[in-house]
Amino acid sequence: xxxxxxxxxxxxxxxxxxxxxxxxxxxxxxxxxxxxxxxxxxxxxxxxxxxxxxxxxxxxxxxxxxxxxxxxxxxxxxxxxxxxxxxxxxxxxxxxxxxxxxxxxxxxxxxxxxxxxxxxxxxxxxxxxxxxxxxxxxxxxxxxxxxxxxxxxxxxxxxxxxxxxxxxxxxxxxxxxxxxxxxxxxxxxxxxxxxxxxxxxxxxxxxxxxxxxxxxxxxxxxxxxxxxxxxxxxxxxxxxxxx
Amino acid sequence: xxxxxxxxxxxxxxxxxxxxxxxxxxxxxxxxxxxxxxxxxxxxxxxxxxxxxxxxxxxxxxxxxxxxxxxxxxxxxxxxxxxxxxxxxxxxxxxxxxxxxxxxxxxxxxxxxxxxxxxxxxxxxxxxxxxxxxxxxxxxxxxxxxxxxxxxxxxxxxxxxxxxxxxxxxxxxxxxxxxxxxxxxxxxxxxxxxxxxxxxxxxxxxxxxxxxxxxxxxxxxxxxxxxxxxxxxxxxxxxxxxx
DNA sequence: AGACTTTTAAATGTCAGACAAATAAAAATT
DNA sequence: AATTTTTATTTGTCTGACATTTAAAAGTCT
Numbered sequence: 001x002x003x004x005x006x007x008x009x010x011x012x013x014x015x016x017x018x019x020x021x022x023x024x025x026x027x028x029x030x031x032x033x034x035x036x037x038x039x040x041x042x043x044x045x046x047x048x049x050x051x052x053x054x055x056x057x058x059x060x061x062x063x064x065x066x067x068x069x070x071x072x073x074x075x076x077x078x079x080x081x082x083x084x085x086x087x088x089x090x091x092x093x094x095x096x097x098x099x100x101x102x103x104x105x106x107x108x109x110x111x112x113x114x115x116x117x118x119x120x121x122x123x124x125x126x127x128x129x130x131x132x133x134x135x136x137x138x139x140x141x142x143x144x145x146x147x148x149x150x151x152x153x154x155x156x157x158x159x160x161x162x163x164x165x166x167x168x169x170x171x172x173x174x175x176x177x178x179x180x181x182x183x184x185x186x187x188x189x190x191x192x193x194x195x196x197x198x199x200x201x202x203x204x205x206x207x208x209x210x211x212x213x214x215x216x217x218x219x220x221x222x223x224x225x226x227x228x229x230x231x232x233x234x235x236x237x238x239x240x241x242x243x
Numbered sequence: 244x245x246x247x248x249x250x251x252x253x254x255x256x257x258x259x260x261x262x263x264x265x266x267x268x269x270x271x272x273x274x275x276x277x278x279x280x281x282x283x284x285x286x287x288x289x290x291x292x293x294x295x296x297x298x299x300x301x302x303x304x305x306x307x308x309x310x311x312x313x314x315x316x317x318x319x320x321x322x323x324x325x326x327x328x329x330x331x332x333x334x335x336x337x338x339x340x341x342x343x344x345x346x347x348x349x350x351x352x353x354x355x356x357x358x359x360x361x362x363x364x365x366x367x368x369x370x371x372x373x374x375x376x377x378x379x380x381x382x383x384x385x386x387x388x389x390x391x392x393x394x395x396x397x398x399x400x401x402x403x404x405x406x407x408x409x410x411x412x413x414x415x416x417x418x419x420x421x422x423x424x425x426x427x428x429x430x431x432x433x434x435x436x437x438x439x440x441x442x443x444x445x446x447x448x449x450x451x452x453x454x455x456x457x458x459x460x461x462x463x464x465x466x467x468x469x470x471x472x473x474x475x476x477x478x479x480x481x482x483x484x485x486x
Numbered sequence: 487a488g489a490c491t492t493t494t495a496a497a498t499g500t501c502a503g504a505c506a507a508a509t510a511a512a513a514a515t516t
Numbered sequence: 517a518a519t520t521t522t523t524a525t526t527t528g529t530c531t532g533a534c535a536t537t538t539a540a541a542a543g544t545c546t
Contacts, residue, residue, distance in 0.1 A: 010498095010499075011499080011500075012299060012499085012500095013302075016303070020333075023337075024333075024336065024337065024340070026340070030341060036525080036526060036527085037526075037527070038526080046500080046501085047500060047501045047502070048501090048502090049292050049295075049500075049501075049502095050499085050500065050501080052292075052296060052527090052528090053295060053296055053299040053499095054299075056255060056296040056297075056299045056300050056303075057299050057300065057302065057303035058303070059256075059300065060259070060299075060300035060301070060303040060304055061303055061304070061333075061334075063337070066526095066527065066528095067508095067509085067526085067527080068507070068508045068509065068526065068527045068528070069507090069508045069509025069510060069525075069526065069527075070508085070509050070510040070511065070523095070524065070525045070526065071509075071510055071511080071525080071526085072508080072509070072510085072525080072526050072527060073525095073526065073527080074527090078341055078342075079334070079337045079338055079341050079342075080342070081338065081342065084334055084338055087330075087334060088331075088334065090263075090267075090304075091304075091322070091327055091330060091331065092415075092416075093267065094266075094267060094306070094322045095322055095324065095327055095412075095415065096412070097267070097269070098273060098321055098322050099321075099322075099323070099324065099411075101411070101412060105410055105411070105412055106412055108363070108410055108412075108413075109410050109412035109413045109416065110412075112359040112360065112363065112408075112410075112413060113356060113359050113413070113416065115359060116355040116356055116358060116359035117355065120351070120355065165355075167348055167351055167352050167355075168342075168344070168348070169338075169339070169344060169348055169349055169351075169352035169353075169420070170351075170352040170355060170356070172335075172338065173335075173352065173356060173416060173419065173420055176416065177412070177416055253527095253528075254528080254529075255528085255529095279496080279497060279498085280497080280498070281496095281497085289529080289530085290529060290530045290531070291530090291531095292528095292529070292530075292531095293528085293529060293530085295498090295499090296528095309497095309498065309499095310497085310498080310537095310538085311497065311498045311499070311536070311537045311538065312496080312497060312498075312536090312537045312538025312539060313494095313495065313496050313497065313537080313538050313539040313540065314496080314497080314538075314539055314540080315496080315497050315498060315537075315538070315539090316496095316497065316498080317498090
């Protein structure tokens with residue numbers, strides 16, 4: 001069943017893997033309760049702290065949740081799309097920061113993925129999603145908005161575009177790409193003029209989506225990508241010779 | 244610094260979050276050694292098992308690695324693209340299986356993302372990557388290949404296509420989408436005739452990539468998507484009325 | 487002095503037993 | 517019958533200990 005050869009490495013890692021496999025293989029169903037820590041330690045012939053370390057590993061991956069009390073215990077989590085976003089975003093953020101990915105590379109990836117959604121979104125976007133985009137555009141045009149808030153709104157707008165494709169798998173995959181870029185975007189200082197240009201492009205995208213004109217959406221996204229890269233390049237240049 | 248209010252929830256979760264934040268914020272550098280478990284328990288005013296549970300959580304996310312021995316301890320991991328793949332794949336696999344995503348939805352997402360890479364790949368693919376694709380196509384045409392091996396080769400081919408874009412962020416994002424689909428693909432039984440058709444399309448893709456003809460690549464991917472969906476539909480139909 | 491072996495110390499990995507806290511079910515009381 | 521109290525179960529945490537691994541320090545021999 002969930003046996004455990006005592007040959008190679010950390011017991012807690014082995015136990016975690018055994019339980020993980022049982023979940024993936026469907027041996028353990030969603031919302032099913034695992035044996036109690038005491039029972040698991042009996043079953044695997046290890047101490048309770050070791051079992052606990054294994055369970056914490058699984059909890060870190062959102063594979064299980066724990067509940068205290070009489071009929072408490074560890075339960076198999078239904079990994080929801082929403083719940084998987086955060087993991088995806090954390091991982092992507094770390095990847096981008098630790099591997100010193102260039103802005104260009106990240107930007108290229110982000111827009112390539114987003115353009116993949118555009119045709120589907122043009123076809124399927126709901127009125128609600130369009131309204132969300134319009135609302136974000138309106139927020140972006142308000143004076144006194146911080147750069148951080150501007151970027152956050154930008155992310156929200158693009159999330160709405162992606163969600164418009166009506167494909168949760170796509171939305172999940174892109175959440176990381178779009179949101180993980182935000183820290184990088186935050187490094188750009190947006191002048192009033194650049195904001196105006198971006199908002200204008202955002203409006204074009206919304207209009208095109210309203211008309212369900214996927215060609216126009218794609219073309220505008222390309223424009224937006226080029227403009228974003230240009231902005232980043234200008235900022236980098238200005239910083240290198242501040243005189 | 245990495246303080247810890249003892250108000251709300253699990254101490255080990257709080258400590259893990261504190262250390263995680265320190266890593267993300269850059270307060271802890273890659274390959275830097277964390278304080279020993281004893282020191283951490285002193286610092287956070289908790290016991291060593293609690294600290295250990297926190298560290299195991301971080302280890303499960305590949306944020307740290309541990310080493311035994313005299314100058315051992317917990318070290319901040321460089322989260323490599325390669326290393327992030329497995330997490331991405333596990334998460335995506337679980338998502339697909341637990342949420343009963345339809346084959347159509349997963350398939351649509353997968354090809355949408357892949358088509359996003361196609362233009363870049365047509366432009367930048369190396370001779371090596373093309374050779375890899377040719378080799379996989381050759382393998383696919385060998386008789387006696389199991390369905391699992393055929394699918395694995397299929398994954399390898401598409402990975403090569405995606406890698407051809409020369410954008411590690413894209414490759415990382417798509418690894419999950421492509422590989423997580425494999426269990427679903429394995430459920431399709433490939434007849435000799437359907438394999439032949441797929442291989443023919445694969446050859447077309449390789450030819451188009453050799454010619455750096457991105458339009459052709461895209462068109463062929465669309466064909467492949469349609470054919471794949473058709474196959475899945477046929478299998479589903481046949482299973483519903485096995486007479 | 488230099489190369490090899492032995493010892494030592496530091497660190498993680500594991501264990502055992504205990505108590506605290508939360509929680510739901512069972513029992514008792516009104 | 518409804519409410520309160522008790523109880524049992526289970527996770528969360530602590531203390532203290534021992535085992536194992538590993539690198540560096542100490543010692544030994546040529």
